[in-house]
Amino acid sequence: MxxxxxxxxxxxxxxxxxxxxxxxxxxxxxxxxxxxxxxxxLFLETNERKRYRSVISCKDTNSPVIEKLWVGSQLxxxxxxxxxxxxxxxxxxxxxxxxxxxxxxxxxxxIGDAVPHTLMDDEIELQKTYAEPIFVCFRPWLSMRVVSFxxxxxxxxxxxxxxxxxxEI
Numbered sequence: 219m220x221x222x223x224x225x226x227x228x229x230x231x232x233x234x235x236x237x238x239x240x241x242x243x244x245x246x247x248x249x250x251x252x253x254x255x256x257x258x259x260l261f262l263e264t265n266e267r268k269r270y271r272s273v274i275s276c277k278d279t280n281s282p283v284i285e286k287l288w289v290g291s292q293l294x295x296x297x298x299x300x301x302x303x304x305x306x307x308x309x310x311x312x313x314x315x316x317x318x319x320x321x322x323x324x325x326x327x328x329i330g331d332a333v334p335h336t337l338m339d340d341e342i343e344l345q346k347t348y349a350e351p352i353f354v355c356f357r358p359w360l361s362m363r364v365v366s367f368x369x370x371x372x373x374x375x376x377x378x379x380x381x382x383x384x385x386e387i
Contacts, residue, residue, distance in 0.1 A: 223357065224274065225296025225319065228286045234279040235380075241299045242273045246385060269386040270360060272297070277379040281369045287382070291364045295384065297357050305344065305352040314340045316358035324355040361387045 222236040249263030272295065287293070296319040305312050314323075317340050325333045325342060333352050334345040342354055362384035371378045 222276075223296070223298045223319075225294075226282065226287075227294030227296075228291060231282050232280050235282050236276050237278050239274060239276040239298060241297060243270045243297065243299045243301075244272075245269070246271050271365075271386070272299075272360065272362065272384045273381065274298075274384070275379065275381040277377060279377055281371075281378050281380045284367070284369070287364060287367060289364055289366060292387065293362060293364070293384075295360045295362050297360060299357070300355050301358050303354045305342075305348075305354065307349050307351060308347050309352075310344045310347050312342050312354060314342065314354070314356060314358075316340075316360060318356040319359055322357035326353050326355070328353070360384075363387055 221234070222231065222239050224231070224236055224239050224241070246267075246269045248267045248269070249261055252260050252262055254260055301315065303312055303315060318337070323337055323342070325335045325344070327333055327348065328350055333348070336343050336345075344352060365383040365385055367380065367382040369378065369380050
């Protein structure tokens, strides 16, 4: 059994290097706020570029393998952070907004009961229609570039830590 659900496509996670990882996903701004002549707040955006920034950090005994991990490096990240989507009443199909990590997809109704479905090429199809919203949860695969990373060590505490900041390509 792995010590974490996190998957870093280029780097390795040796034993005791990735227990209790934390991941923050946040949208990269793709527009800017402006005030209208009447003082209304507007947001001027482009819908084509909806990308994520991720900060992954961990405190453990060892650090990850970093030989192929450098600022600007590209890697695939199997996230530990879940994303959710909703199928509105009457809908049977939805395409996931990002590819899903294998075996991470969960489809439930509003009380948390599993909903029968099929998954094919990142598209979820329910076996029947429902009169209530249906929720889809999954861990995404993101293609990202390293913005920065750092390692730290507590010599006397015999512990270490690391942090990597990434942006989706």
